Amino acid sequence: MNCLWSLSLLHLVTLWANAALITENGLPILWDQASSQLSDLPQADNVVTVNPWNYLHRMSLYRIMLSSTNRYMGSIGSTEADSPLWGLPLQLGWKLRSGRLVDPTGATTCGQEVDPMCISAKSWWSCVNHHLLVVPFLAGVRKGVIGDGFLQVQMQAPAESAEVYCISFADCSATHPDLMTKWENFFDTLKNMSESEISDFEKRDQILGAYWAGQQQSLKTASSSCKEKMSAYSSPEVLFANNWMNSADYVAATYFLSNINNSVLFMSPLPSRVLKEGDSPPNIADLSSEENHTLYMFDWMNRMNRYLFGSLVKMWRSAMCSDKAREKGRELLQDLVQNPKFAASTFLSILTEMVRSC
Known part of the structure; x- marks a missing residue:
């Protein structure tokens, strides 16, 4: 991952010199440098430890989630590009590219050109994204859609504002039970629809309904949890x-x-x-x-x-x-x-x- 970070630094400097884009080569920003397998991330004793304060780690979680759910998305479309989950990593790329993952207080260089892969825990935008990534990912692992069923996943807590961010399935379930339930239901829906004999049209409707219910609950939860971070912005x-x-x-x-x-x-x-x-x-x-x-x-x-x-x-x-x-x-x-x-x-x-x- 250190090698990837060095490549990303050079790559991001080039991106900053270009017009505003939310994709490169038709994919989210730095997608090709993100890990595609859960086993590629740091682990010890069957516990994968993710640093959600590093952009490539967050993008890796989205890439793994996309690749893990593709087999359930046949009713949505004929190609991997049709998954509704693509909106999430594309949002993350836009937030990076537009400077919304930077420390808005200016107290640190997190997210600035000298530290471009850093995601600030003080950023309201990164806080909202945390609720749109960590909880659904942990729910997917819990439901057996992501991973092999043997690896556990835990997130690193930030140095500051740690109380705002849950780091494990048990932690997130305790602090945001309604949110975790919505995302568990989404992954249950994916599995159930793959085995159902109803029409693809009906499957698509149920999958998208469950997906947006999860997104809406994530945003509702984040609007409360992340509210204090708004004070750093214009x-x-x-x-x-x-x-x-x-x-x-x-x-x-x-x-x-x-x-x-x-x-x-x-x-x-x-x-x-x-x-x-x-x-x-x-x-x-x-x-x-x-x-x-x-x-x-x-x-x-x-x-x-x-x-x-x-x-x-x-x-x-x-x-x-x-x-x-x-x-x-x-x-x-x-x-x-x-x-x-x-x-x-x-x-x-x-x-x-x-x-x-x-």
């Missing part, structure tokens, strides 16, 4: 972070298939740097028009939901009452976020009609 970054969390309510309700192609489509216009005081979308000069538009629409959706006392999200969930409706919902989200000419009033009128049709 008010525009805090606003974006909250809007980003809230956008998941809409995406999850559509049972969005977060495969490689779909995830790249929706993540490419995310802001390529941490926002600072004075940034005001859609007029941030050093961000692209696509980034500005996405930031503006995320904020509009959150503001509109607040003005309607939470009823916009409730309307959206009610409108996603069938697979056909969810397909329409996915198209509507794509228009809203990616098409600057798509009027917000059109979104509301279409949504109102969808609710009536359910």
